[in-house]
Amino acid sequence: MPHFKNIAIIFSLTLLLLISTKTNSTPVKNEDPNNTLNHPVTINLLVKKKNNTSKRLILPIVQIGSKRFKLNTTFDTGSQGLVLNASRVLPAEMITQDGITMNGQSSITINGIRITDIQDSCAYGAIKEKKRRYFGQIAYATVTLGDESNNVTTREMPFLLVYKGIVIFTQQPAKVDPVNDGICGVLSSYVSNDDNATSRKQLKSPFDYVSYSGDLHAGIELDPINDYIYGNVKDGMYPVPMLKIGITDRMESGLHIYEQKRLKNGSYSSTATTDVQCNGLAIKTNVLFDTGTPGCTYLYNPAFTSVSDVQPGTEMQFNLKDFSYKYYVDARHKTVSGPGNRTILPLVFFNDHHYLLDYQNHLICFL
Structure with missing residues (x-):
């Protein structure tokens, strides 16, 4: 039995070594105290593997406003805007089926998170019978995206705190995500010169609320998953330095x-x-x-x-x-x-x- 345990340990260490020694995404941290990026910064995504297939890409969030969190969000190139389960961010007693309790105020601030009374909804899913709709309220805060090893922090940005979800076809309750705490939509199709939002459709990619300088501008680059995790890898969750924040024109050459x-x-x-x-x-x-x-x-x-x-x-x-x-x-x-x-x-x-x-x-x- 100890012999097999040693083999398992060697396998895990070998896999981590393969991930950490990839040369095309050497992690680069942001040292600017004002959270302005002047070079691309690489952060980890979590890759969930099951039955030798990539099942999820997950973006961790470690801080919202002044409060530390351990949140996992679905990294989603198919939508835009950050959508979070309100029950993972706010006290449970504030959340009802009709909205977040505001005590008659137009906005309240908790732990540096400013919640407004603006309500809106968003829908996800391609197949009619599985399409879901989520109801939430617009909130604002700085958000630290990435894990504890490397991350970037946004300006104060708008996002949606979801208090209720349904499957549209059946009207049955639906979670924001089956296993994660929310959805991080990294498309940024909406055009705006400020960081305000009065509706869900005005939410942009969280990485569009990061400040950039010099030749660097807003955007992201995602490396292929198989550059890091390939072959007969056992089921599990693996941190992978595959996401670059901030791009230059040179990075688009050859694409x-x-x-x-x-x-x-x-x-x-x-x-x-x-x-x-x-x-x-x-x-x-x-x-x-x-x-x-x-x-x-x-x-x-x-x-x-x-x-x-x-x-x-x-x-x-x-x-x-x-x-x-x-x-x-x-x-x-x-x-x-x-x-x-x-x-x-x-x-x-x-x-x-x-x-x-x-x-x-x-x-x-x-x-």
């Missing part, structure tokens, strides 16, 4: 660049127009690159009125300008097709692809 489309309301599209080849069919669709979807690819097909599985062995090819992504449907690349307004490429896409979001220039870049 496939897609300019986000400006919409009539002044914001920018979160999707990219793509041609998809599936079973001999050519489908033009808008694709969302989504780390927040851990399961299967969802292919929007205007000819479908209900959701159905794409048969195993089917070749799928996504063509976006000069970039092409191809796979064959199997247990790892499960694909369903159905009605909707966009196609979703899930977390498995990020196993082997670099991904960069340029908030300043409204670019989606990948390789």
